[in-house]
Amino acid sequence: MAVFTAVTETQLGAWMRDYDLGDVVEFRGIQSGIENSNFFLTTTRGEYVLTIFEKLSADQLPFYLDLMRHLASHRVPVPDPMPRGDGALFGLLHGKPATIVTKLDGVPELAPGVEHCTEVGQMLARMHLAGRDFKGDQPNLRSLPWWEETVPAVLPFLEEAQRDLLSGELAHQRALFASPDYAALPGGPCHCDLFRDNVLFAHANPAPGHEVRLGGFFDFYFAGCDKWLFDVAVTVNDWCVDLATGKLDRARAVALLRAYQTVRPFTSAEVRHWNDMLRAGAYRFWVSRLYDFYLPRSAELLKPHDPGHFERILRERRAGDASDVLHAEPGSCN
Template sequence: MAVFTAVTDTQLAHWLHDYDLGDVVDFRGIQSGIENSNFFLTTTRGEYVLTIFEKLTAQQLPFYLDLMRHLASHRVPVPDPMPRKDGALFGLLHGKPAAIVTKLDGAPELAPGVEHCTEVGQMLARLHLAGRDFSGDQPNLRSLPWWEETVPTVAPFLDGAQRELLESELAHQQQFFASDDYAALPGGACHCDLFRDNALFAHASPETGHTVRLGGFFDFYFAGCDKWVFDVAVTVNDWCVDLATGELDIARAEALLRAYQTVRPFTPEENRHWADMLRAGAYRFWVSRLYDFYLPRSAELLKPHDPGHFERILRARRAGVPDALHAHAHRSCN
């Protein structure tokens, strides 16, 4: 994936006049991502990532940057946006909003084990608690209202069985979202997209006794205010599944849930509707992948993700959550 908006050394030097980050040592494009132009930036003051936002507007961006700044100030390892000399967290580069954030340590772990899921579960709970006093208030933009808007546009592309699954699950989630139990679920700022490629791991120091060390979470540009258990369900549906079948890996799922709930135990309502939220998390990404596959927004989405992956996950969650996972969640909230 190429950088969509190129930046010359001269343009970079001129733009950095508005920052107090020292002199440029190295600057190079990051050949990944499907939404934005990203660059590694090393200066005499440290290592950073410069992002030019190809879709997000200057009006949309503050929520995400303010959230990251808030979490970083609460010692949650996330990219910390660097303020300009005027205090703003972003500026315009080539007429597009752009920001500089600190570079996290480590690399993604695309084949996570129990130890990785333990680190992720604990840090996700810390993130949720750290966001309780965050003043931003933007809903998850890929939640029920977006599903209701999008499902009619993708349904015509599906066969009969797929369409029945799409529409019946939407009806189930509409009923769930309208319930008193759903209203009682605790929530706040959520990552909403915490897949295994949105976390970094570094080598742990031998004296810590841990085999892995979480470098941090990144890519907060789908974040929003939602139910915390939804965020946990999205995370489990990626970190704790067999990629070929979509079935839950019980050992990884139990490790993530146990670690999360040592920091923030589930409420009775969260435990009661854990299976519903696993279905909601799978549905959100099945719908978005169907949309990207059949109605690609523009040429930069060169290779849309396979919608079939989350169709399999949704079917597996509708078939039932393993008893062991239910039992663990029940013990953890009492």
């Protein structure tokens, strides 16, 4: 369980005096995540999630919490931060910023099918459009500047072929980011980490005509203002791949992209650079997993993810052109 900061019930009770959420009924750590300490919190008023931020500063946190409030107000199903007595959306617990948000209904679907990818694609596009009038402005903190800072730290741990791949892809992405086409790509607030374990599905009483119902997106603490195409690519690289090989699952990829584009069609520049963004999405997570694997922080029962998974995905994206899935007809997905 990734719990960096332990909290006793006595400490929690004292801290929650600044909230109007009733008495604590249950409090337990969440067995996921490698960046923050997360806890399920049940009170006499409802169910919530408490997050203690291990790396984000108090200056950075308002962007994420304000974005979640904005999206919730636009009927995008996301956790809603609870205000304290003074109206603030977070406070300090053990000297670290901490917040309480509403708990969404549902469970993750770790073996998604076409129907799950359809729901995710449509909601992701709705989320992007809902963020257009959001006033906050913070870049994706795990984009090119972070790659340039982090890659030199992990290169000494790698074999020659891996070093060549890491350095070669960084050069490719630098050139892309400096291009006029990249500047023209539409963007705004992005989740930037919409993996299958950051989405919930409520399986009871599905909406008419649907076998599944999306319960919501959560864990926005890697969110930032970026190109929408990057956000889609990150999502496809997780939801629409064979986990053993990193190859795209064509049926799932077509379903997610068709659903997304029924809400927000891609521009011509986005179509041209779709494969570049798939590579960028794979690169971002290969770099971060290499860093967590070789330069880990101490934590209670922390288990870093396998960096080899995104190395395989990056090699697959570099080896082939995935643009054909953008306009494929449903019958061509086999």
